[in-house]
Amino acid sequence: MSVVVFAEQWEGKFKKTTFEAVSYGRRVADMLGVPTVAVVIGSLDEDAAQLATYGANKVVHFNASSLNSFDSSAFASALKEVAVSEEAQTVILSGTSNGKSVVPSLAIQWGAAPITNVAALPDSVDPMTVKRGAFSSKGFVTYTAHEQKTVLSFIPNAIGVAEFPGEAIVEEGSGAAEARVQVKGVDRATGSVPLPEAELVVSGGRGLKGPENWGMIEELAELLGAGTACSKPVSDMHWRPHSEHVGQTGIAINPNLYIAVGISGAIQHLAGVSNSKVIVVINSDAEAPFFKAADYGVVGDAFSVLPQLTEAVKRFKQG
Ligand SMILES: Cc1cc2nc3c(=O)[nH]c(=O)nc-3n(C[C@H](O)[C@H](O)[C@H](O)COP(=O)(O)OP(=O)(O)OC[C@H]3O[C@@H](n4cnc5c(N)ncnc54)[C@H](O)[C@@H]3O)c2cc1C
Known part of the structure; x- marks a missing residue:
């Protein structure tokens, strides 16, 4: 059993909300009494083991060059592989643009209940009961999943980053589907904060x-x-x-x-x-x-x- 977290990186570097996702995952894992497994997809310029600082007990790194471009279905399949091999109950993602597009694909591939726009730690993990923003964030609703397996994506910056003592082992991931799209070029806005x-x-x-x-x-x-x-x-x-x-x-x-x-x-x-x-x-x-x-x-x-x-x-x- 474990909680699996999508540790998103962008151009080889972790985003701040990745640390938030890992620490959120760790807090959920502590509620379940299981380890936290972070999943990194694509080549990385940073040390994957640093995710231990935010609560990861293990990091699985899919480093195949075919996964260097974002593809929601292929990324979902990598996360599903880890969720299956770790017998996970929950997969956590930050609700970034990429995170949001992985959630439905992962929920279908893994056969789990997706809960998006999560705004707080779960009230309960068995069954998974959690508060989420609704009506364009004008209100909150509390969802209870009727599936044992859940995929949670939270509102970035809604939870906060927490640090935990400990170290993480890093393993190589395998078995993810090939990406079916190829990025030919990128036009980016320059000179301003994204x-x-x-x-x-x-x-x-x-x-x-x-x-x-x-x-x-x-x-x-x-x-x-x-x-x-x-x-x-x-x-x-x-x-x-x-x-x-x-x-x-x-x-x-x-x-x-x-x-x-x-x-x-x-x-x-x-x-x-x-x-x-x-x-x-x-x-x-x-x-x-x-x-x-x-x-x-x-x-x-x-x-x-x-x-x-x-x-x-x-x-x-x-x-
Ligand atoms: C389906 C749908 C989707 C939409 N999606 C979006 C969306 O995603 N985002 C969005 O922004 N809108 C969206 N809109 C449009 C939205 O309804 C409003 O029309 C829009 O947000 C108004 O933009 P505004 O406040 O810049 O302009 P205005 O409504 O014209 O307001 C301008 C404001 O500036 C103030 N003002 C004027 N002069 C000054 C001054 N000198 N100093 C200080 N204040 C001044 C005025 O008092 C006024 O409050 C959507 C509409 C629809 C129907």
Whole structure:
């Protein structure tokens, strides 16, 4: 028996949420009284054994060159191989883009009950009972699985990283299906913090009037080391690239701080940002719906408030 964790890596390096996944898996494994087995797929520039720090007792590394490109079905088959050989009861994944696309394939291949969008540690592991975000994260529901085998994917940054003493053995994995897609090339956004992983995000809406005013957003984001985001109309009007569009039809993010400037706070926008730990809203309309979801709000003109905020951050950073 064991708990198996997908230890996702990107270009040979572990993501922060991988450590969160392993430590979540370890906490579930402790509830079950079984070991934690982390599964790494693709070539790695880092030491796989470091996953012991986050609770892995064993790491299985699939290093075949055919698995260097992401393929949800092949990755699911690697995880299934380990789940079967370790007689696992649960497989844990972080709800990243890749994690989300592996879950259904793994659940089918392994014959398990999938529970996505998990927001907390299980209330019980037998049967698996766990709280998950629902209705575009406007509420929570508690699911109980009727299958013994479960696949859980959690909301990145919702659980937190924990460290555990101990060491892990690293074994080579085998038996995964060949990838059926081949990546021919990658176009990447450069010069900014990748939005899905950003811990701080500065975001602009139609209240900023036009793309020529985005320098204010970018200056504050650069000072804070934050990612930049926008509302849907802003990307629809090509003021900003679609890769920055957050919300129900865009990217869902979970940063520690989300600063929304000139965004009304429509329900479709909130669907993608309401998991942020702290929300700051700057809007000239005191009745803007976003203020209801805000931890801090400034009623004022973005063209006056934002430069003042940027100056205040500069002064703070200069000590
Ligand atoms: C099926 C569907 C899916 C959708 N998916 C998404 C989605 O994923 N993401 C998304 O964002 N939207 C989505 N939308 C659109 C959503 O309903 C809203 O229309 C959109 O979020 C509004 O964008 P906005 O807040 O930038 O613009 P607006 O609604 O025009 O709001 C602009 C805000 O700026 C404020 N403002 C104006 N001037 C200033 C100033 N000088 N200083 C400060 N504040 C100022 C105004 O008071 C206002 O609150 C979706 C809609 C549908 C129907």
